[in-house]
Structure formats: structure tokens, C-alpha cells
Amino acid sequence: MKPGIAALLLATPAAAQPFDPRLPEEALITVTAPAGPGRVFTPVVGLSDEALLDRQPRSVADALRGLPGVSVRTNSRGESVARVRGSDERQTLVFLDGAPLAVPWDGRVDIGLIPAGLIGGLSVRKGAGAIEYGANAVAGIVDLTTRQAGGVAVAQTGPYGLKNLSAAGVMPLGGLSLTLAATHQAQGALPVARLSALPFSQPASDRRLNTNLAATSLFAGLGGTAGALEWRASVLNIDAHRGVAPESDRNPSSARFWRYPDWNLTQAQIALELPIGAATARAVGWRQWFGQEIESYRDASYTTLRGREINDDDTVGGRFTLSHPIGPATLRWSLSGQLSDHHQTDVAIPPGTRPAALLYRQSLASGGVEADVPLGNTRLTLGLGLDRSANPRTGDKPGQPARQAATFSAALALKPADRVSLTVSGGRRNRFSGARELFGEALGRFLPNPALLPEQAWLADAELGWRAGRFTLTLTPFWQRVEGSIGQRIVRTNGANLRQRFNQAPAxxxxxxxxxxxxxxxxxxxxxxGTALDASSAGQPLLQRPAHESMLALDWAPKSGLGEAFDLRAELRRIGPARDLADDGTLARLAPATEFNLRARVPVLRLGKAQVSATAAIDNLTNAVILPQLGLPQPGRSIRIGLIVGG
Incomplete structure (x- = not known):
């Protein structure tokens, strides 16, 4: 596949290239992404397919852990979400081959269910990203690319019924390129680090209650050329069912006991690129179908249902960009739009009768232009756009006015000295409340607030990089202010404490x-x-934002005459203290923690041109209690062994 369509699949015309931490010219540090002539990007960090093999992640959530400025946590719904520089997870969009994966009703996607075996490269862009990403891409973008060449197969197993099976490969098919991938993840339960950290709703067992998972994904992509036109079409399906750990910091009368008997996401998309004289036109179109069923139980026995929520979503969207020179500058025009329908049925038990589904509809649109302006030895990129959101269907809730807001940005790249680079960038981005934030009740946990206003984020950073041979150092101070930021409060209603989202003071x-x-x-x-962060609103710390996160890693991969002899990796991760909202509305402290992880990959034989390697991975070696939020600690010690073929 030509470089142009590969760049398009990363959602920007000259997107970030992944990095291999062992290559001096492609270091695993935060750098300004390689760009086309004159274009300046905001800071980016990423992993190549080789680095993904070394880290042995099972999911995208695993792969993101330890990247500077990126925090991954599992929320009370059992979803794994990413935060960039302390932003809300809904302010970080996830793209796969150029199309957003977030379910619009909720504004996010569970990255713990996106298999790492599908991914050929991963990058995270921080700050005021390109206009092409559209509305709601505020503080960060996670760009995922499926494998573009070669093949790899992984088989791993471990205690507690753990299984990780995946295979992905690219093969020529006449003048076409065919990509196929399949993954199955399973676990009987997550291990418990320390029972004393779970005072409620947890039996005297080393297996975390109600944390089983089974997820299967299938992917197929086909690409080629037709004259000057490059194209690629693909479809991804993820089918899962799982339990959700109960909140074990509180009395069972105020905890949730949930299961997902059905979770299914299917996304089809097509990418096109066509040169037109000196200009280049690009387009990405996508269609997403999502369905899930949530079962709510009365207690930790998970035997008596109290309610069921049935969700069905249908989303269609597209993006068109046109880039062309104008004098010494280059202009990029962008237009994107998305329309999503959400059907929701809430069944109370008793009586258990199924009411008619409620329909919610949301549309998002964004348009703008970027200009690359040469300034001698420096480079400047300016952006200006307009975002708009409307909710023409609001179920049984009050109607909503359409809202719109301008977006703008600037990025300047300098070369102050030999082997030193400096990039200064900033701007404003907008995020419109998702329909679930406006209208969702989460089976009686939330009090809706249809009056929520959009968030507007002001962002600035300055990235200083220094390279001396294979030594690299990058420092990126950043500042961000979110006006209308959405927080949570406790509201006493009919004798019960309900959570409600509201527009808090600027964060x-x-x-x-x-x-x-x-x-x-x-x-x-x-x-x-690592990252150090101080995030607050009206003098109060933002919830679940660690004061610092860091990782120290040693990676040993000596070379032999036949190539890499083996790869051994040891990681020490430190998560600083944070605050969370207790059930009574008071602030509680989340203690700091230290996590040790070990990885090994040792070649054992060759099958033709394919290398077969034995693997071993240990997560949280010391069984540390790591609390991303109250009552929901990360798993205890986890062990995996297996084989990798290819890569």
C-alpha cells in the first residue's frame, strides 16, 4: 500500500509514525510527529508492532499503560478508558484506521475489548490536535492502525482461566492487499491483590467476584488501487459478555451488581485518496452498529434481577479533506459529520414487562481549514474551524437546543540548536455532552441533567527535545483549562443518594x-x-487524577548473527495519590502504589521464515493494591505463558 493511504488511515494527512524504542531514529519518547513539508503537529508518543510484541499486551488498554501523559483505568461499569494529561476520558477519542470507535451515546469505547493482536501500530497525540479529528477530540487522540504487512500469531494461557489467542496477517491477492485478524480473550476471574481492600461484596476468595470475560473479534480489510485512486475497505466485529466487579468500598445497599450478557460492536469503513493535480482529496466513511444488554441484580449473589437495560445504536459518519498549495503555503480543508440513533429499553423487575424503546438522536458536524506557513527555518501551522451538535430526538426527556462553537489552534516548530528541537502549540477545542450524560439514568444510579452545557478546553504546551546518538530526552510542560467542565455531585432524592453530572467551575x-x-x-x-499533574476546580482536586505517574523500564534485547537473540523487559510503575468521591459525597484519598511487571520473549525455533518464540509475562508481581477509584482496585498478580509465531 502506498504511503498516502497509510497516512489517511491514521486520520490525518501526514499522521504520526509509530516508534520502536530500540532504534535511535525512532525512539519511544514524546516527539513532534513526522509531518509533510511545513506541517507542525502537537506532541505524540507511540508504539511500533515490535514494541507491542515486547510488551505483550492483550488489549489496547494494556498497550497504553506506561506511555507518558496517558493514564488508563477501569471504571465502575467495567470499561477500560484512557485519559490524556488528566483530561476526562470522553475528551480522548479513539480512532481505528481513521474512523472514530467511540459509541456516540456514551462518547467512549471500551479499549479493554479492542485486541492488541489486531494492531500494527499505536500513537497518542496530545494537546490541540488537527482540525480533521472533528468535534469532541479535545485533549488527546488515540490512533490505532491495523497491521499493514507481515503476520503474527499469539497463544497465551494462565491461572484463573486466562486465555489469549490471536492471529493477524497481510497477504497479496492479485493486485490487492488482504488483511485478516482474529482474537479470543477469556478469563474466569481476575485475581485479588488483598482481601482487606475489599470490605464489602467480596467472598473470602482470591478470585474477584463477577469478573469473568469472553470476547471474540474478527477483522477483514481489503485495499488496492484503481488508476490514481487508492482505496481500502474493512470491517471489525467484537462480540463479548462479561461480569462487572461490584463496588466493594460501600455497603451493598448502595453498590451496583451488574453483568453484560451481551456486548457487540460492528464497524465497517472505507478510506479513499485521489490526487487532483497539485491537490489531494481524501475521504473516510464509517458505519457502526452497537448493541449491549446490562443486567442489574439485587445483591452479590447475582441470582435475582432488579432490572435490565437494552441498548441499540446505529451510527453513520464521514470525513472529507482537500489539501492544496497556495503560494508558499499549504491549505487543508476539512468537513466531517456523524449521525447516531440510540434506542433504549429499561425493564424494571418486577413486573418485568418490556416497554416501548425510547429513541435518542444526536448529530455532530465539524468543518475548518489549516494552513502551513513557511517562516524561514521555522514552521507554523494555523487552524480554524466550527463544531456543531444537535439532539433532535430526546426520548422522554425535554428537547435540547442545537449548540455550536468555534475552534482554533497554532503550532510553531523551531530548531534552537543542533540536535535540539522545540515545538510550541496551543488552541481551543470543544466537547459536546453525550446523550447518556444528558439523559442517562444508569438503572437508577444517576439523576439526569439535560441542562448540561458544552465543555470548552484551552490547551497549551511546549515540547523540548534533545537527541545525542541513541540518547533522547523530551520535556513537555503543559497547561489546560476547561470551561464548563463536567463533574459529578451527590443529590439526595426520595431517600436515596443519586449522582448527577453538572457544569462545575472551570477546571x-x-x-x-x-x-x-x-x-x-x-x-x-x-x-x-512520567507525568506530574496538578488538576483542580474551584480549589478542589479533580477526581481520580493521580498527582504523578511514572515508569522505569530496562529492556535487554541483544543481537546475534541471526538477529534478535531474546528480549527481557522489567518495568516499575509508580502511581501517585489521588482523590475520589465517596458514597456520601465527601472526598476520599486514593493511596499511591508501585507495580512491578516482567516480560520475556525467547526464540526457540524457526518455521520457514517465521520465528517461534516462547513468552512469559507477570503483571503486578508483588500483589500491590492499586486503586484507580474507590472500591475497584486493579487485579492482583497475573501470570501468562505462551508462544508467538512471526512478528
Whole structure:
């Protein structure tokens, strides 16, 4: 496939290239992404397919852990979500081959169900990203690309019924390129780190209650050319069912006991690129079908239903961009839109009768232009756009006015000295409340607030990079202020404490991302990444935002005459203290924690041109209690062994 369509699949005309932490020219540190002539991007960090093999992630959530400025947590619904620089997870959009994966009703997607075996490259862009990403891409973008060449198969197993089976490959088919991938993830339960951290709704067992999972994904992509036109079409299906751990910090009378007997996401998309003289036109179209069923139980026995929520979503969207020179500058025009229908049926038990489904509809549109302006030895990119949201159907809730807001940005790249780079960027981005935030009740947990206003985020950062041979250092101080930021409060209604989202006072975050890579010996590399963050609103800390997160890693991959001999990796992750909202509305402290992880990949034989390697992975070696939020600690020690073929 030509470079042009590969860039298109990353959702920007010259998107971030993934990085291999062992190559000096492609370091695993936060850098300004490679761009077309004159274009300046905001900071980016990523992983190549080789780095993904070394880290042995099962899902995209696993792969993101440890990247500077990126925090991953599992929420009370059992979903794994990413936050960039302390932003809300709904302010971070996830793209697959150029199309957004978020379910519009909720504004996010469970990255714990996106299999790592499908991914050929991963990058995270931070700050005021390109206009092409559209509305709601506020503080960060996770760009995922499916495999573009070669093939790999993984088989792993471990205690508690853990299974991870995946295979992905690319093969020529006449003048076409065919990509196929399949993955199955399963676990009987998650391990418990320490029973004393779970005072309620947890039996005296090392298996976390109600945390089983089974998920199967299938992917097929086909690409080729027709004259000057490049094209690629693909479809992804993820089918899962799972339990959700109960909130074990509180009395069972105020905890939720949920299961997902059915969760299914299907997304079909097509990408096109056509040169027209000196201009280039690109388009991405997508159609997403999503359905899930949530069962709510009365207690931790999970035997008596109290209610059922049935969701069905249908989304269609597209993006068109046109880039062309104008004098010494380059202009990129962008237009995107998305329309989503959400049908929801809430069944109370008793009586158990199924009412008519409620229909919610939301439309998003965004348009704008970017200009790359040469300024001698410096480069400047300016952007201006307009975002709009409307909710023409609101179920049984009050109607909503359409809302719109301008967006703008600037990024300047300098070369102050040899081997030193500086990029300064900033701007404003908008996020419109999702329909679930406006109207959702979450089976009696939330009090709706249809009066929520859009969030407007002001963003600024300055990235300083220094490279000396294979040594690299990057420091990125950043500042962000979100006006109309959405928080949660406790409202006493009819004798019950319900949560309600509201537009709190402006939220401000200030911090620094840092990354350093040091070659210690041939094949031995030291990696240090981290983020320090101070995020608050009206003098109160934002919830579930650790004061710092860092990772120290040693990666040993010596070379032999036949290539890589083996890869051994040790990681130490430190998560700082944070605050969370207790059931009574008071602030509670989340204690800091330290996590140790080990990885090994050892070649054992060759099958033709394919290398077969034995693998081993241990997560949370010391069984540390890590609390991303109250009552829902991360799993205890987890062990996996298996084989990898290819890669």
C-alpha cells in the first residue's frame, strides 16, 4: 500500500509514525510527529508492532499503560478508558484506521475489548490536535492502525482461566492487499491483590467476584488501487459478555451488581485518496452498529434481577479533506459529520414487562481549514474551524437546543540548536455532552441533567527535545483549562443518594510530561517516562487524577548473527495519590502504589521464515493494591505463558 493511504488511515494527512524504542531514529519518547513539508503537529508518543510484541499486551488498554501523559483505568461499569494529561476520558477519542470507535451515546469505547493482536501500530497525540479529528477530540487522540504487512500469531494461557489467542496477517491477492485478524480473550476471574481492600461484596476468595470475560473479534480489510485512486475497505466485529466487579468500598445497599450478557460492536469503513493535480482529496466513511444488554441484580449473589437495560445504536459518519498549495503555503480543508440513533429499553423487575424503546438522536458536524506557513527555518501551522451538535430526538426527556462553537489552534516548530528541537502549540477545542450524560439514568444510579452545557478546553504546551546518538530526552510542560467542565455531585432524592453530572467551575490542569531513553550497553536500554499533574476546580482536586505517574523500564534485547537473540523487559510503575468521591459525597484519598511487571520473549525455533518464540509475562508481581477509584482496585498478580509465531 502506498504511503498516502497509510497516512489517511491514521486520520490525518501526514499522521504520526509509530516508534520502536530500540532504534535511535525512532525512539519511544514524546516527539513532534513526522509531518509533510511545513506541517507542525502537537506532541505524540507511540508504539511500533515490535514494541507491542515486547510488551505483550492483550488489549489496547494494556498497550497504553506506561506511555507518558496517558493514564488508563477501569471504571465502575467495567470499561477500560484512557485519559490524556488528566483530561476526562470522553475528551480522548479513539480512532481505528481513521474512523472514530467511540459509541456516540456514551462518547467512549471500551479499549479493554479492542485486541492488541489486531494492531500494527499505536500513537497518542496530545494537546490541540488537527482540525480533521472533528468535534469532541479535545485533549488527546488515540490512533490505532491495523497491521499493514507481515503476520503474527499469539497463544497465551494462565491461572484463573486466562486465555489469549490471536492471529493477524497481510497477504497479496492479485493486485490487492488482504488483511485478516482474529482474537479470543477469556478469563474466569481476575485475581485479588488483598482481601482487606475489599470490605464489602467480596467472598473470602482470591478470585474477584463477577469478573469473568469472553470476547471474540474478527477483522477483514481489503485495499488496492484503481488508476490514481487508492482505496481500502474493512470491517471489525467484537462480540463479548462479561461480569462487572461490584463496588466493594460501600455497603451493598448502595453498590451496583451488574453483568453484560451481551456486548457487540460492528464497524465497517472505507478510506479513499485521489490526487487532483497539485491537490489531494481524501475521504473516510464509517458505519457502526452497537448493541449491549446490562443486567442489574439485587445483591452479590447475582441470582435475582432488579432490572435490565437494552441498548441499540446505529451510527453513520464521514470525513472529507482537500489539501492544496497556495503560494508558499499549504491549505487543508476539512468537513466531517456523524449521525447516531440510540434506542433504549429499561425493564424494571418486577413486573418485568418490556416497554416501548425510547429513541435518542444526536448529530455532530465539524468543518475548518489549516494552513502551513513557511517562516524561514521555522514552521507554523494555523487552524480554524466550527463544531456543531444537535439532539433532535430526546426520548422522554425535554428537547435540547442545537449548540455550536468555534475552534482554533497554532503550532510553531523551531530548531534552537543542533540536535535540539522545540515545538510550541496551543488552541481551543470543544466537547459536546453525550446523550447518556444528558439523559442517562444508569438503572437508577444517576439523576439526569439535560441542562448540561458544552465543555470548552484551552490547551497549551511546549515540547523540548534533545537527541545525542541513541540518547533522547523530551520535556513537555503543559497547561489546560476547561470551561464548563463536567463533574459529578451527590443529590439526595426520595431517600436515596443519586449522582448527577453538572457544569462545575472551570477546571485547570498544569503539569509536565517527560521521557528519557539511555543506551547502557549493546542491546540494553533504560527507559524513563512520567507525568506530574496538578488538576483542580474551584480549589478542589479533580477526581481520580493521580498527582504523578511514572515508569522505569530496562529492556535487554541483544543481537546475534541471526538477529534478535531474546528480549527481557522489567518495568516499575509508580502511581501517585489521588482523590475520589465517596458514597456520601465527601472526598476520599486514593493511596499511591508501585507495580512491578516482567516480560520475556525467547526464540526457540524457526518455521520457514517465521520465528517461534516462547513468552512469559507477570503483571503486578508483588500483589500491590492499586486503586484507580474507590472500591475497584486493579487485579492482583497475573501470570501468562505462551508462544508467538512471526512478528
Amino acid at each position: 485547570t490542569g498544569i503539569g509536565i510530561d517527560a521521557a528519557m531513553q539511555v543506551p547502557l550497553a549493546d542491546g540494553l536500554t533504560l527507559e524513563l517516562t
